[in-house]
Amino acid sequence: MTDDAQPAARVLVVEDDRELGPLLLRLFRGAGYEPDLAADGQAGLHLALTRRYDAMILDRGLPAIEGLDLLGRLRRSGVTVPALVLTALGTVSDRVAGLDSGAEDYLVKPFEVDELLARVRVLLRRRSGPGERLEVGDAAFDLISRTVTGPDGSVVALSGRESDLLRLLARNPARAFTREQIMAQVFPDAAGVAVVDTYVHYLRRKLGAAAVSTVRGVGYRLGRG
Template identity: 75%
Template sequence: MDTTIEQPGDGTARRILLVEDDRELGPLLLRLFRGAGYAADLAADGQAGLHLGLTRRYGVLVIDRGLPAIEGLDLLARLRRRGVGTPALLLTALGTVGDRVAGLDGGAEDYMVKPFEVDELLARVRALMRRPAGARTALPLGAAEFDLVSREVHGDDGAVTRLSGREADLLRMLAETPDRVFTRAEIVRRVFPDAAAEALVDTYVHYLRRKLGAGAVHTVRGAGYRLGAL
């Protein structure tokens, strides 16, 4: 297990956990983040990344998918199951639409395909740094509650419903402003920016209704969608 550890800098919000097994790219990215003013830890395999992710607090996780010991998506899933809600960016050579959907549904907030532009990577990290984990951990859904970290909806009858990453993103957007109607175009911009297909909105609304009940998302004819009643 190969781990390079930087000591804490100016707090969690400026710390990055980089999990990358490429012996050239990993140290290169570590220097890049340090040069941009971040404190950073580098883990060269999934097991080391899991250990650091569970024992230290970070502002952003940058995770390669093709990792030894624990694959990147599995690593992220394990962290999420243990309550680690730190925003995560998957950095990988796997770039099909299916790969991106799997990554975002698997709990990542962002997804970049190698090769990439350094300036764009830093910009995406800055954007994720503005989404600190733990700022809000749950949202009310009538008598139910939506856990933002575990992506689970807890019913007043004790039932627990697990959502995918995209389902959770859509429900969160609706639940944060429950009286607002969102157009399909707005939902695409905020939940499906990599796909830019309004048909996905209807698909994921269907998924939420199937899991949470037909009334979970209300259709406002000619306008869009808003949170319904669970």
């Protein structure tokens, strides 16, 4: 390794399946990562709070602490490492619950190895990207921490998909997007456009009704401050 070489990305795998867990360890090592394996939610919580990781792969059906509960605890503790949830539950409501708990991605079992590795690469690009702040009315939106800071100093934390939606609107403040356009760029794995309305509701609930404007006959755009 040269002095300019980048250190291997560290990946936390929280998976209780005795066959899949070790398989994922071998997979990530073979891809050049440095993975750690936790076999239950409590062990995963300890590792995530005490060590530095660049990405997390979390099974949803974990013993001790269920996967989404684990992710929620980590987010409330300030752990912003991008997370992908693995699960056998593949309904729209299951995916929305996972994403709304703070996950950046959600992959249903059984999955293809190449797809999992591709999604992890996306997580790592998000983690390693430069810091950036966008204006949302009179508030500041931090893309890395996924927080919105108001003029009074109050801080609101967003889930992964809430952040993705706000980023799309905030980077194009003068543009109105149709639901289909938002689906293609933010929710490509969702089953219907109703998920767009759901996340607009979430943003308005957290940031105020004026955060996202409805453009009649078109869709949505960033609200005016």
